[in-house]
Amino acid sequence: MLSKAVVKYIKSLQVKKYRNQHQAFVVEGAKSVLELLHSDFEVQHLFITETFYNEHTDTLRKGFNYEIVKEEELVQAGTFSSNNAGLAVAGMRRLPQLKLKAHELVIALDDIRDPGNLGTIIRIADWYGIDKVICSETCADFYNPKVISASMGSFTRIGVYYLDLPAWLKEQTNTRKIYGASLAGENLHAMPLKPEGIVVLGNEANGIRPEVAKQVNQLIKIPAFGKAESLNVATATAIIIDNFMRNTEH
Amino acid sequence: MLSKAVVKYIKSLQVKKYRNQHQAFVVEGAKSVLELLHSDFEVQHLFITETFYNEHTDTLRKGFNYEIVKEEELVQAGTFSSNNAGLAVAGMRRLPQLKLKAHELVIALDDIRDPGNLGTIIRIADWYGIDKVICSETCADFYNPKVISASMGSFTRIGVYYLDLPAWLKEQTNTRKIYGASLAGENLHAMPLKPEGIVVLGNEANGIRPEVAKQVNQLIKIPAFGKAESLNVATATAIIIDNFMRNTEH
Incomplete structure (x- = not known):
């Protein structure tokens, strides 16, 4: 008992x-x-x-x-x-120091508040073999029970790093391409993509903050064919990552 | 008050x-x-x-x-x-009689119980310009407040039809290709897809029922690159529909 x-x-x-x-x-x-x-x-x-x-x-x-x-x-x-x-x-476990490989695809989250969304994104990362998710300090807490639960076990395999996102992105800017999801971005379906770089997703209601957007080299958009104004951020992450991975030998 | x-x-x-x-x-x-x-x-x-x-x-x-x-x-x-x-x-509103156009992409859901998933799928359909979602009778109720809320307004534009799914699919089988999402399916990334046919997604825990699977002509799978065993059904729907739509002129 x-x-x-x-x-x-x-x-x-x-x-x-x-x-x-x-x-x-x-x-x-x-x-x-x-x-x-x-x-x-x-x-x-x-x-x-x-x-x-x-x-x-x-x-x-x-x-x-x-x-x-x-x-x-x-x-x-x-x-x-x-x-x-x-x-x-x-x-809790101590993560190894954050160190990106030369060619690596990484997900970065700016102010994703909903724990269900964060957990679902961790599960998506794990499906596509992405082992790091970078979070701004205002994102939902990795150890929140709803994050753990929505990740469906993927929490055991993915390193989730909390840091000052604009400052970190600024450090990466010369060595990596930084993509940002935005309704004003370029059509993802028409871009030649390979699985490397950093993909930034923004807050559920407000998108990417201006100080984060400043570090982005390439805005990307999932083309819309209907009338919904937006997609859930976890849904958008899944579609975007699938587009980055689809030309990879499997 | x-x-x-x-x-x-x-x-x-x-x-x-x-x-x-x-x-x-x-x-x-x-x-x-x-x-x-x-x-x-x-x-x-x-x-x-x-x-x-x-x-x-x-x-x-x-x-x-x-x-x-x-x-x-x-x-x-x-x-x-x-x-x-x-x-x-x-x-509530009366839907027009279900009638598919000659070339049309339709989502069919077999026993999707979670109202949040159903609402998110309705929003995804609306993003991609799919205006009908077919549900087995055991799916979450369209008018459940969680479905309405997760659809983020898309409930106003999408016709959600409840019916005997195996029987309905059987009627379609000679005129339309019926795809089914399955971990045993063919790699979605390697298939030449166009936006027509019926895409069946199955229950969150158990997948597509055998009596529904019997009507499927083509099993499809989102290729996995990592270790997660599955994806959330709304996430999977989004990725699959994106793959069907990506070769469409926009």
Whole structure:
């Protein structure tokens, strides 16, 4: 059974301040917990249902301390409305220093506030083999439970770096092409693209900030054929990255 | 001020049964309400903040009955956690009979349960000029407030048809190519595609049902370059449709 103190601790980790204080975060649901167990993140607590135990006994034998609890307890402690699998508390990890390879495609996010969008973008990066996402300091927090959940396990593989985006882009400007998604950009379908450079996506409502736009060499646009005024930023990221990757040998 | 009876009525419209009974649904937020006012949907109730009134006085002059209320009242009656704009109750509309043009690209959804995904897909359809989305009867309800909200106004332009999907696809099979998204499909990037046919996307967890898959002529796959096991269904829809549209003159 989950003690009151543990429930209180888990709940406190919904808040960034306490996550940072404890250097820990919450992982929920079958897919995410399973990916966590296969990653090099430190697992501090692991609460699972009997169903999850029966399905993943082999993985659990690798030396994890776990406790079998009821679905209601997981729901009570966590953020999911149903969770017939598991909930873990994991330790934050220190990322290696940010260093880009000579030819590399990187996603940079300017002020993406919605945690669901950030998590979905991390999943997209992982699908296309992009292992770094650069975030302005005002982006949603990587360890927010909604980010972790929307990434569907990809949080274990992608390095998400928070930094002063305009200053960092300025440093890259002589060595890399910097693309920016914009409704005023050039038609993406008509451009010869290869998977290198930095692709900047801007805030859900306001787009790329002027100080970030100043560092962009090439504005790009997903051509519109209908009447919607915009696309969701995670949707736009997916389409743009697919266009960069489509000429790559697979 | 919103009366108790009106709040109760609005809240009842969160439930499909009452939406169908009253043939009415709720529209929330600046963008969605504005698109509603510019559409041919019947507006039965319109509650707006003073801010929205000041910004859209010209639109409101076109003969809408509205009432100015406080933000807190909109939040209390609706589903948004903040809403400094408006909330409307609109009448459902009868769609014209489903009739596909000779060459047309259509999206078909098999058991897409998440209303956010359905709304995002409607927005994607609208971006690419696709005006019909076909849904199996188990898909999320078009008039669910989360569908309406995620579509960002595109609900006013897209016809969403609910029907027996396997039976309908069977009728189309001699006249149209039916594509199905599947991890076992052919690499989308290597196929010569043009914007016609039916693209079937399956359930978030289980993919396309066997009885639907039986009607598919061509399985297609978004090539993966990394380690994520899947993409969100709305993300996948966006990438696939972009690949169908990219050779179109714009």
